Amino acid sequence: MKKIAVVTGARSEYGLLRWVIDEIHHATELQLQLIVTGGHLSPEQGLTYRCIEEDGYDIDAKVDMLLSSDCASGIAKSMGMCSIGMSDAFLHLQPDMIVVLGDRYELLPIVGTALVMRIPIAHISGGDITEGAIDNEVRNAVTMMSTLHFPGTQTSAARIGRMIGTMKNVFVVGETNLDNFLRLSLLSRNELAESLNIDLGKKWILMTYHPVTKESREKNLFDVNSLLHVLQSLGDDYEILVSKSNTDLYGSDINQLL
Incomplete structure (x- = not known):
């Protein structure tokens, strides 16, 4: 049975990962490992790891990384703390692959640590474009370090192919947020x-x-x-x-x- 560690660092991105987590959780040939970090563990952000637990998932590791400062140097220090914590979590859990989504800055220490520890990386929503933010550079760096790519559109898939020089291991799966519209009961x-x-x-x-x-x-x-x-x-x-x-x-x- 393959151990798949899904790493989530924010309420916003967990909403996009929710049904991916659920499918892994119910797959008989896979063992879900859930690692939470970032804003999920912040009182100022509402301690949203509790929402994950309320959805019925066990959290296998909590990696505290946030300093009180959100200036550029403070975020860089938080990223360093994330890398230290992730190395401990990966060493303990021994995942066969990690799954990450998007372009938040904490992905750099998460994915960089996995790369050094020779853990394959699956990246969801690569190949997109965000103007005016460092998200593009983060997303593209994660793409270059990843093993499997799951973009939302054919256009994003083509960008990934140009970056990595091949379309091998690039699979267009659609936008994961659409599952929320299909599966959740919306309020009137x-x-x-x-x-x-x-x-x-x-x-x-x-x-x-x-x-x-x-x-x-x-x-x-x-x-x-x-x-x-x-x-x-x-x-x-x-x-x-x-x-x-x-x-x-x-x-x-x-x-x-x-």
Whole structure:
């Protein structure tokens, strides 16, 4: 039986991995190992590892990596802590392969550690493009270190093929988030209004902001402030829902503004 270790570091990316984890969990020829790190273990982020446990999955290893600072040097130090913790987790669990998704910065120490320890890597959602952020460089670096590639589209698969020089081990599987629409029971508008305590009679606006990590802290905060001023100017006819930042560069500064 092959041991497959799925590594998740954030609530957002766990939502995309949920049904991949479930399929591995129920596969008779595979043994699921679940490693959580990053924002999942942060009180400021809601200790979201508990959501994973509530979904019925056992967590095999918790790798604490977050420092209090989310400036560039603080994140770099957190990445170093992640690498140390992952080496211990991989040594203990002895996985036959790890599975990661996306382009968050913690993937660099996770995948780099697996590469050095000669653990094959399966990467989901490679080959995409994100302008204005370091995500592109992270994603492409993970692609170059990975063994199996599971992009969401043919276009992304072609980019991976150009990067690694072959289409071998590149499998287009579609976007994993679509499984949430197919498998989850979605709330009605009335149910959503009740759960969030918002006015059903007003128009709704959802605001979410991804830090532009290639821009300065000051530019990011200026952009968020400008957006908030525009939303506030709309008046009382709107209910404005704002999502908080993940453990990203400048994330805590942005959350203070919100």
